[in-house]
Amino acid sequence: MIQYVIRRLLMAIPVLFAVVLATFVLVHALPGGPFDAVGEKAMPEQIRLVMERRYGLDKPLYEQFLLYVGNLLKGDLGPMMHLRSQTVNEIVSETFPVSFQLGMMCVTLGFVIGIPAGIIAALKRNTPIDYGATFVAIAGVSVPSLVLGPVLILIFGVALDWFPIAFWGAEPPFILGIFPKPTAEFWHHAVLPVLTLGSGTSALIARLTRASLLEVLGEDYIRTARAKGLRERVVIAVHALKNSLIPVVTLLGPMLAGYLTGSLVTEQIFALNGMGRRLISSVAQREYFLLTGLTLIYGVMLILGNIMVDVLYAWVDPRIRFE
């Protein structure tokens, strides 16, 4: 298993290299540089040249790339070009925890609500409870965060005034650099964004759990378990549930990728200082290094997530063996 994980990590290196290369080339191919203007006015030619030399932008592209990769290997994501008091590393250490906390809470919400809802719907099959749960699940999958966010703001933020409608409740410094201080303010602020991004996931998990539990309940070994007189509770919890979770785990991979799109929108709607929001603003400002760095981090997260999913997969389905 450890060997497998190490091999997957090694295989990720060329992928990440290609991502960096592609991003780097695309970003630098953009017409117009970061120092074309100061505010509304055009930057004087002389100062522009000085600034470009300062960041090495006057060198040939391949030299810039080698320099960048060399810095990357040292763990340096590069300087910021407009907010010159900060480095990309600082920006990332500020914004990554926010996106990470949001994503983790959404995954948790997805499983805490999705799996029980799916089990109940499957056990009460073809009853009003099942129909209700299925309908809510399909609706939950279908309402995009783009729509759900504003609607939740309207209902719970504006009309009822229960929850704050913008900003994240935790600020740096974070505990261990990544976890929030669990203050009341934090939970209060987290409710709407997490619901916006996470309800789709929990609906998807509920649907899949229901379908696969129904399939598993038709298997022979379930009949055997019942025939030897086990209580229904034990049959479901011990024999059926773990097997029915296999397809749910496969879903985790695409789900991680889905959070990317979703978090971009959610962070924008709720004005959260996360990576997605920074990515968008860095596009407009031509923050070369920030743009490349954030894309790289997204790539790393995606790869790590997929490896984790595969490991989890082997745990729920022991028939899968890694060679």
Added chain:
Amino acid sequence: MAENNQNEKENEIELTELFEEEPRKGRSPMGDAWREFRANKVGVAGAIFILLVVVMALLAPIITPYHFATQNNRNSRAKPLTGYTITTDYAEDKCHWYGTPLEWGCSLFLVGSDGLGRDLWSRVVYGTRVSLAMAMVASVVSLTIGTVIGTISGFAGGRVDNLIMRLVDFLYATPFLPIVILMQVYFQALARRGVSSGLGATLISWNQAMGGMLFIFIAIGALGWLGMARLARGQVLSYKQKEFVEAARALGASNSRIMFRHLLPNIVAPLVVAETLAIPGYIFLEAALSFIGLGVNPPTPSWGSMINEGYLGIRSNSHLVLVPGVLLALLTLAFNFMGDGLRDALDPRVHGS
């Protein structure tokens, strides 16, 4: 005796008539699937809603009073169902309905107007074109590329299969969205700078004609086929060893004939179902890109960009978000319902359970 004979003859005729039954309606697999699908009320409702939206998109110039970019500066951010008086020259010039029985529609904001005084109904209706174009192009492109590559990969096996699947794994690990964003930014910048000759100029003029969607299509086409290729390959692998393939080969069929005449019809149903269920994702992707300002070019209306224009003023003018938002949600809901219905109808494993 003679009577008897005649009787027998009559009997014979009756017998032959009995055996020559009128041709019974056959129960083809497609017919079965169609019957099954029709029985699924929610799926049918979804399909009907999608058809309705398609009709809206096709008839957009007829069913809207104004062009989507026509501004009425004196009536910005009007609430739904507000009437207003307009000068006759304005209506005559700009309103499609002027001089028709629908003329009253020229002085009524059915669902309100946006910040620039543009009729929201007209914009929403034209916005269906963007969402549907996205759904159609993205699904057709990714289905075609994915099926062809997946089929070839699964059928060829060996080194070719290995190579293609490694490539798919490789692309699968790239963060799709930042790359799409970068490509979109790159192409938009190119378009702004203006390329005057060659392939670039042609592409940019096409892009302009499509309201800035061409490059989203290209980006989706380049990266959206991965899942479909994996699915198609898995399907081909499970059918490849079946007897009918061997029979076809024994009859001397060429590889491409086996792949596309014998294997493809068998594997196409689950692929179409998977693609239908992927469509809401494409629609959402376009809306999200337009929402963050990297989708269609203004003033082309997209539901995503309309939500973006409205959401900052959501307290006072919620209709600016709700009208496109509800339609977006309904359309994705309809595709999900239809996809579910199709899956139940086409997937033989679901029958009987």
